[in-house]
Amino acid sequence: MQDIFSSLFEMTAFGTISYQTVIMWLIAFVLLYLGIKKKYEPLLLVPIGFGVLVANFPGAEMGIVDASNIDLGDGRYKNLFEIAHEYGILNFLYYSLIKTGFLPPIIFMGVGALTDFGPMLRNLRLAFFGAAAQIGIFTVLIAAILLGFDLNEAASLGIIGGADGPTAIYTTIKLAPHLLGPIAIAAYSYMALVPVIIPLIAKMLISKKEFTINMREMDKKFPPKHKIKNLKTVKIIFPIALGTVVAIFVPSSVPLLGMLLFGNLIKEIGTSTSRLADAATGPIMNTATIFLGLTVGATMTSEVFLTSKTLGIIAGGFIAFALSVAGGILAVKGYNLFASKKINPLIGATGLSAVPMASRVANEMALKYNPANHILQYCMASNISGVIGSAVAAGVLISLV
Amino acid sequence: MEQSLNNAFAILVVGMITVLLILGLVVVLGNLLIRITNKFWPQSENTGKAGSGSAGIHTGTLSAIVAAVEAVTGGKGKVTKVEKK
Known part of the structure; x- marks a missing residue:
């Protein structure tokens, strides 16, 4: 029973939330607030704010990875399918667009x-x-x-x-x-x-x-x-x-x-x-x-x-x-x-x-x-x-x- | 850092001169185009307005008719007269 609860806990993100994660969430909320409530450049601040939020969900793997991760050396890079498969759709969008x-x-x-x-x-x-x-x-x-x-x-x-x-x-x-x-x-x-x-x-x-x-x-x-x-x-x-x-x-x-x-x-x-x-x-x-x-x-x-x-x-x-x-x-x-x-x-x-x-x-x-x-x-x-x-x-x- | 600073100063000078030069070219080019079009393709004062027979037609209505004709004919058609029946 304890194993099940332990696995259940590991499945969630509770164990990986750090104070840095919380700060980034707060920044995302501020950007969303400025875009939605204050109407400061809402067409950009809303998607950017939401992007910050999803990138900082631990375990979601939506954050953009450093370019060194896709660099194979000798001027060669991983292809877009590999990037999407390994690092998720936002990395696919980032590296392609x-x-x-x-x-x-x-x-x-x-x-x-x-x-x-x-x-x-x-x-x-x-x-x-x-x-x-x-x-x-x-x-x-x-x-x-x-x-x-x-x-x-x-x-x-x-x-x-x-x-x-x-x-x-x-x-x-x-x-x-x-x-x-x-x-x-x-x-x-x-x-x-x-x-x-x-x-x-x-x-x-x-x-x-x-x-x-x-x-x-x-x-x-x-x-x-x-x-x-x-x-x-x-x-x-x-x-x-x-x-x-x-x-x-x-x-x-x-x-x-x-x-x-x-x-x-x-x-x-x-x-x-x-x-x-x-x-x-x-x-x-x-x-x-x-x-x-x-x-x-x-x-x-x-x-x-x-x-x-x-x-x-x-x-x-x-x-x-x-x-x-x-x-x-x-x-x-x-x-x-x-x-x-x-x-x-x-x-x-x-x-x-x-x-x-x-x-x-x-x-x-x-x-x-x-x-x-x-x-x-x-x-x-x-x-x-x-x-x-x-x-x-x-x-x-x-x-x- | 000294090398970077020297480069940055050079970029400041070259950058500002380039921006000024390009916007100077915008001014020269704009003036040139205006002169050329004024000389070879001047639009008569009446273009966009209907002829004298349109008296009595509200200007807003007239503008709408002119714009509609221009849109439908792709700019080839011109309204010369609008009459009320």
Whole structure:
């Protein structure tokens, strides 16, 4: 009888629950709470949170195993059937969809099909501020090395400053896959905290007078030189031309940027490719998001996550994010010193790629200071250029690190 | 660490220049495309709007009709006049 009870006890997970397991469950519950109740990036935090939970059920064998387990040496790896058989379905999904770098570009295709380059094309000079806002990525790269991270890890940490989830995940897969879980969590958490971070930095750096710079008044005083007479045609040619140019200059950014521009192209062509655009933004993107979230969550086993490096990533990610916002704001302030057509510095704060939340937050801030000062379309210009900027920055990091 | 720091500084400089260069190209390319399309494929002011015979039709209704015709004809058809009977 005692043997039966002993076997029954061994069948359960009670004997293998450690305090680390409980901590990971709590982290999973917090992520699920933030996603479900607080609605912080629910489409990602819910699958990630649940992925963390299932990965830390002792005995379930759903956590992602280290790559050394599937490495057979001499550049050979276990096949997907062996991985599924030995380590379970989440490892199968991780090594086939994430480790290969497949899902982030697929999500970028959907993002492209949801993106409208119109605001950027109408305000092209604002695209430069999407470049200034990438400074956080490269500054934190240096700071992370000083904190003891190696170059690959530091680059993956810095890319959080781009405020782009798929870009952060793609770069980390390429450079420091063992940090994928904490970096993805930090990236998406800070993106969800854009409504807190942008006002915090903006209030520190922007004066009341600058908050009230009215972009429409400026446009009336200094009208643009060229009016776009055929926006539809420009929007169709633009992704093709830009993709070609970027592919020549930064080929390593093409998996992300190429898919973004392809997604945008099938949207802009209109009715003849609308079915493709619908697929990219609907079933494909949703499926990719589920698998991405669950598998990224499943990388966060207690052995991987509960380390001092995770704390460094959480702190470093915030600094990267804040520096990127500050970089964009300071670039606009610098520009305003010399230009007669002033720009509201809030537009620089949206040079991150958190589209469209960053723009919405900046617009709301501008409206607080002047209820007639709608800057959303101007913010979208630098916001969209920020998507391009962070993908290019990721390409540079992947090439040079 | 010194070697890593040197590399990181180099990446900072090269990275920021590359991002600026690419977004500079976005600006140049965008302006170029706008000029070319303005010169060779300008859309008349009336495109997307029906002709003068459409007076009296609510603009929202008119836009819906124009969009529907564009969707059904794959962008080839144009609404020139909408009349109430």
